[in-house]
Amino acid sequence: MGNHRADRRAPRRAPSTTPIAPEVGRRRASKHTGSRRALFRGLPSVPVLMGIAALAVSAGGAVTAADPTLLGSEDTPHRLVAANASSGASGQSSSDLLEGRGVVVSRDSRRDAVADAASADLVAEAEAISKQRNAALARFAQLAEAQSKKLAENQWVLPLSPSVTTAEFGDYGLWASYHTGLDFNGSEGQPIMAVANGVVTSVGYDGSYGEKTVVTLEDGTEIWYCHQSGYDVSEGDTVSAGDVIGYVGSTGNVTGSHLHLEVRPGGGDPVDPYEAFVVHGLTP
Numbered sequence: 568m569g570n571h572r573a574d575r576r577a578p579r580r581a582p583s584t585t586p587i588a589p590e591v592g593r594r595r596a597s598k599h600t601g602s603r604r605a606l607f608r609g610l611p612s613v614p615v616l617m618g619i620a621a622l623a624v625s626a627g628g629a630v631t632a633a634d635p636t637l638l639g640s641e642d643t644p645h646r647l648v649a650a651n652a653s654s655g656a657s658g659q660s661s662s663d664l665l666e667g668r669g670v671v672v673s674r675d676s677r678r679d680a681v682a683d684a685a686s687a688d689l690v691a692e693a694e695a696i697s698k699q700r701n702a703a704l705a706r707f708a709q710l711a712e713a714q715s716k717k718l719a720e721n722q723w724v725l726p727l728s729p730s731v732t733t734a735e736f737g738d739y740g741l742w743a744s745y746h747t748g749l750d751f752n753g754s755e756g757q758p759i760m761a762v763a764n765g766v767v768t769s770v771g772y773d774g775s776y777g778e779k780t781v782v783t784l785e786d787g788t789e790i791w792y793c794h795q796s797g798y799d800v801s802e803g804d805t806v807s808a809g810d811v812i813g814y815v816g817s818t819g820n821v822t823g824s825h826l827h828l829e830v831r832p833g834g835g836d837p838v839d840p841y842e843a844f845v846v847h848g849l850t851p
Contacts, residue, residue, distance in 0.1 A: 723847035753815035777819025
């Protein structure tokens with residue numbers, strides 16, 4: 568056998584021609600030989616990406632809300648208007664921008680039209696109410712004027728000033744039966760004033776009444792002014808309240824100068840002059 572060592576290695580097998588089936592459900596991983604950090608070195612971090620995205624959405628929404636035309640079209644280039652530094656407002660309004668492009672912008676909205684119509688209705692209603700008020704005031708003024716004239720026609724005044732009574736209606740004493748009038752104290756020659764509007768129907772001497780003037784009022788009431796010293800009117804004269812018709816005297820049956828005044832409705836029997844004055848707003 569010598570030093571020769573027999574080759575104990577197994578004999579080589581011939582390569583098999585049958586393909587080996589891969590294992591089902593398992594994926595052979597490939598080993599990357601490069602540095603993993605190099606793949607993300609050029610990208611920003613996740614928070615930065617999120618901030619950029621939010622700014623983009625906010626800017627896009629603001630531009631769209633402010634003026635959709637600012638986003639541009641095929642015929643119009645993209646254009647943004649810088650905001651004012653103090654107020655944040657755009658330097659140009661959307662209507663100005665549209666007018667600059669030749670677009671006619673209507674400044675009246677439907678709300679403005681409705682407001683204008685409502686204002687017109689209110690003005691018309693106010694004018695109608697004003698006309699009605701003016702008409703009512705005119706009618707009231709006419710009635711007031713008529714009433715004023717009526718009051719002026721029936722306004723009584725006291726026959727002497729100052730007015731002092733010395734004997735009343737119905738008194739007994741110096742007279743044959745009872746006193747038929749109201750006596751006013753007065754000095755000789757003192758002016759006597761007509762107490763109401765009327766017509767002079769009698770002027771002359773009448774026995775115990777002395778010099779007497781009779782003024783008949785519109786309703787037929789007669790006012791007798793007695794014991795006068797003189798006259799300032801004639802029969803047929805029209806007198807108004809306050810006009811001087813004569814003067815105080817002491818003619819007839821008297822004990823001193825004074826005015827004896829009687830009130831005779833319809834020219835009949837005398838009534839209390841005091842009550843007649845009170846009815847017409849006077850207190851002798």
